[in-house]
Amino acid sequence: MHEQHPTKFFARELSPTLCGGLGMSDLQGRVAIVTGGGKGLGRAFALHLAAHGAAVVVNNRNREVDDAGLGPADHVVAEIEAAGGTALADHSPVEDPHTPERLVATCLERFGRLDILVTSAGISGAQMFHKTTADNFRTVMDINVIGTALIAAEATRVMREAGHGRVVLVSSTAGLHGEPTLSAYAASKGAVIALGRTIAMEGARKDVLTNVLLPYATTPMTAQGMDPRHANAMRSELVAPVVTALADPESTINGQVIIAGGSGIRLGDAVEGATVALPHRALRPDALQQLLKQSRSGAAQRYSDAQDAFQQFAADEAALHRAEPEDSHV
Template structure:
């Protein structure tokens, strides 16, 4: 039996790039897949991108259906879950890969640009993953992978809205992980590097051929393995490797005289904190409790 035999998955943004690779890989592991991609424009064969992926899956002996909803529309989340339940009677996996970049320098970013990026990348992720989690919590099992970006960890010039949105997705994924674990729903966040339609113009040509979407897909398969116990992890993946990322706080430093604090003094304290023991936490309340206990 293959890893995901009998499982049912939703993959948003599944018609192109990373999402396509994820959908194909999950299907190869035995999952039935709802392939979502909002682009209905037909290719040379008269089929949309999502329909072409479905055709590939079915031709290989798998099971799949296409969906063309916009993830920013709340109706799409309900439709995707309904497609899984109505077609196969269950939902086990949700991978949120739909995203747009819409590059603009921060000082030039328009309200319309920022709103569009947030609507698709953040709200779209939240709506679909939230709808999936409701079903999974009731069933007592499920695996969610939210696709973000290292731009959300470190920032990235020219894509301020995209970076902000992906930082939000990382926080959203860690929150979902903390909430869902008790009900058997595990959530992790993937930060992939891959040469896709979105990244090909900015990809370093030295790495373009090895940074494929297909090379990242097995990490998604492993994250949604029913036997996996990983939860709340932020995993960077590219080519033949992974590395884990985390939110880190430095050592706690007591302010000697808050009323006399100035820029130079704060810089010195920041340096002391950076030199201290690093701390990671499952969620913000844990961080607060530890910080407060060190000050009392």
């Protein structure tokens, strides 16, 4: 009922546009915003969307500029225009609470519509958890979570009114698995995954489809920890076709967590183990460990949302209660 084989799930959800090379996306007439679009993955996404016909608002704050006063977003716009595309630079910092409204308004004023949002802006904020500070945690959350969420909220309001839209939130496998020395980053990216799945549920009936991308790529943020032998094979531009396929108006993919890098792609998911009986008495650590092993050995359960998971747990608990003798609850 809730269990689903990952391979079959992957093939059904992703094969139409991402697997097998069934043609290129046509984004002519579509308009995209890419946050963090001046460097790394964001730059690759902006260039690829533009190459497939989209007009792109390239957002990247001007932390550094060249002698001509041009920042990363300006250079990406120049690349797009040199290749015959259409783009506009925006230098608003995503953590500024005024940026969401201003950024979307700029897009609508220039292009008259907004079809695609890719949120690629982010920072890592590396620090051991026991040494973390409120300022460090807050800075990471303001950019990676609050900035992402508020820009997505402003964009999806426009998309819902238009009756269509495609959103790609860029997260990280740190948000799935955790990452030593990156507690704030991992927590922020876990929040983005949950946010993306929720936006997807809310927008589905309006054809506002949202997916979460967890990329593996060589970027300024990851280069230091990257094995040099893998750097070329994990170039940022190799992930970009996934974003463009998800942005395609013909795509029906929604609510997926997609891990991609180099020449590989796989599906991420949230699962729970089997429900097992919890004795209503004092519980020793070794007994709890055994219960967790029993749960893990059962079939992995997948649910449509948190309410679905809760309702099924309640049904499982009722079945366990009926199966247990009365004296087991004393």
